[in-house]
Amino acid sequence: MAAPEELQLFRKLGIGAKFDTKRFRKDAERSQMIRAQVTPTVSKEEADKALDFFGNLSKQKPSKPAAKSTGDNAARTSAETSSKNNTSEVLKSEGLGVQSKKGKKRKQKEELADSDDSDYSEDSLQLLGDIKASEKKKKRKKKDLTVNKVEQIKQEKLSEFRRKNRIHVQGSDIPAPVTSFQELQGGYGIHPQILTNLQGLGYEEPTPIQMQAVPLMLQRREILACAPTGSGKTAAFILPILHHLREPRRQGFRAVVVSPTRELAKQTFTWFQRLGEGRGFRTYYIEKPAQAAKKFGPNSAKKFDILVTTPNRLVYMLKQDPPIVSLHSVEWLVVDESDKLFEEGKQGFRDQLGVIYQACDSSHVRRAMFSATFAYDVEQWCKLNLDNVVTVSIGARNAAVDTVEQQLLFVGSESGKLLAMRELVRKGLTPPVLIFVQSKERAKELFHELIYDGINVDVIHADRTQTQRDNTVKCFRTGKIWVLICTELMGRGIDFKGVNLVINYDFPTSAVSYIHRIGRTGRAGRPGKALTFFTEDDIVHLRSIANVMREAGCEVPEYMLELKKAKRKERRFLEKRAPKRKSISTTPKMFVDKAMKKRKMIEKSKKMQGKTRKHEALRPDSSRANADDRNKVTESGGNRKNNEQETGKHKGEKVQGKKGATSIDRSAKLLSVNTNGKGLNKRMKKRKGANKYVAKS
Template structure:
């Protein structure tokens, strides 16, 4: 199979050849012809499988095939994403794939001044990549109208359709034309979200590439048993003895993120934090330094688990276990991308053993427990007080953002599409 056989035109084929993209991935093979034909689509495939190109290439070709004068403060294609970092990444990919075409793209997101984004929208854009909150801000400022949207893409659709974004997505959908092409992409589609997603689509093409990050052969998964208070010392040991040029370390909270970064830097391990309460500039700087190998360790909350593409990342560490099996899949999918090999390490303490077993059950696999010499655990699960946990267990504590959104949901009447909690 070649990109030419999928129906892509010469300008895109020329760019793909220059980028040394020799052949389409399975998800691209399945979804590109469907999108070019104007079909709605829902695609589930592992992280790093080429989903972004899978929807951007058809979008660029469709725009080139039907050029038209842009109307002020409008967009022809809307791509919704859950994070600022993913918005920037998709916009960069759009510029890369569309460099031989004339499509005008723009990424808009919070954490930065809205005024430059309002100015950039005045002449209209071909492709608008947006986080939901900032998109609604622009609409409320009368800087954007969605009446001209011809195509809607939800990237990381399962995250966009869950409780955290449901109210914002509902308000956006109410403003979109009913006649449009819609495509949903994600590495995971829980059954409840899948049923809800289907209500947004008309006679969709369904693409389900079964292999996901949790079972991908390129990712070596390890579960190391260690007492909670010794995780930091074990992380020092692994970073230094594993010869990792870089490691992405996931923690449960902003406070834990900052605390661990400070400890790493004190022992000479160059580290930085990435979480939602940093300024946009600080987030961009940390991610750029990590991608450029100027950092040895990036300590992040689940902000970095969704869609962020870091080439040749050798290791991911779950310092705190993720809240759910779905989050586990997205986290470890940051390594072992695009045919590379990677390692995903999870720290399992006595208080989190039961939660990790639940993750294993949801993934349909068992990961052998390891003991590292010098870090053998002293605590046992049976000795802990009932209900004791070490963080990261789903449902134990809501984030500040979740609490604010729930309060807004209760105070604002809901109409139109009803999106239930999943």
């Protein structure tokens, strides 16, 4: 047995270390870490004193235990084995039998557990206290691992759900997507009336963009959302806005939605009214700034909640002194078709959007960007300027809807387009049909060509008045118009349910424009068809459109994908400027020139009518002036020189009309043409006759 000093040194060095007692059992017995298998010959008090490593019981000198020889140990072990054999024989003789293998294993496990408990006494626990503490830590780690495992399983299920619905998210602390509208009522407390209105509009289950965007906005997170056309983006931002506003209040506008076109703004305004029915929210769309100044001015009662408008009208009202509209109480600023509004130049609204962004200066304002196509500069701006923004995209970015059957048709030249169009009409079209052209002039020309082909066709472009545009859209929705010719004006966000065919008469200048055009069909899961004409001049843009079609699963010839790719600068230049094309009109040039001259004459006469009316308004009483003029003519004796002097004319002034006609004749002509009073015309004719008689005499 080792000396006490050695044992103390061993214990000090072994603090915190784990000793394998099974492998080094003899050493453990020698160092008195565990009990020996032999029965001790010493008393219990002496054994306790020997195991009292830190002198807790008494500080007496430890007595040396009697050493045993190895021979004695061997003898004892042989005796024990012989006794065990004898007991087993006795059990057999008594009929108790031998335990089975399973019973032996259980007994061995119990013995091992008892030996472990007996091996580590209270004092040994103090010695190996660090070891026990580490075991407790291990148990805690196991508990933590189970919690982490549950969280990991949950995240895997969410990832699988998002992968199934093609939902891609970027950001931190992203809430789980919802699978039904009832979850919004239970988890977020959305008013049941709003959900009832939503179901009344035909929404039974949320679309992928609504699954993820609605929970994010309900938690007042700023987002950049990109989803295909017809996927329910409008409802995705209307639901959270109505939930956060809670009820009507007299605080001014608390939500602003900006859209690039008046048609899209009116459509969004209609959706706000439908989904907010029964809640009392006051939603407005600005048609005339003069009327808006009375409703929303500084002296108004502020009985309004939501504003849907286009950027130019809103900026005009903000720049007035004082501003017609105040946006200091805005809680939500939503930019619909954000990639279009962020464009620079004449076609974009970046400067106007900057003015609106600065006007919404509330400390708790939140912003959301929605679009069907992705723009890199919009994403970079959002990451720099929005607070902890989350990016949500559905499917592949800048991809067409897979429910649309897309087709490319080579027509050779511009004249071939009209032949192909008439061939489609001859075979039979399934209305409603949308036809896109690149400019309003070409829209007018195509309208005049198709109006005599036996189909109900109409045209919409920027030159038409707002009333005409609204009536055209209304007639197209109700089915009174079968074919609608339009420009890029109608390519953004307009929801025409049931459009069966979209025809790109003029090839789009970019893949983004193509995606928005064909997105007018195949909406909300319905099937649709898109046909695109192309000529030799459109080969520059052909490859990008072919790639979009291939990603959507449409068949594309290999030669289109192998075309030379345009450079970045050239591509940007071509996107902003449409190519020059020959006129669509088949009318001879002579008749076109005549019509132009006639139109100019009509416009000129309208201007002259306006001038004469202003002149009449400024003149004194006409009857009194006529009597004075008649007296002057008779007194002058018919002399032209005296007549000019009396009327105040100078020698250098030119006189219009026939030879010998005076300025009075000129004014008489204008008044006789432009006035409707019969008595005034008669007086002028009499004056003419008097002037002729005086001249002859």
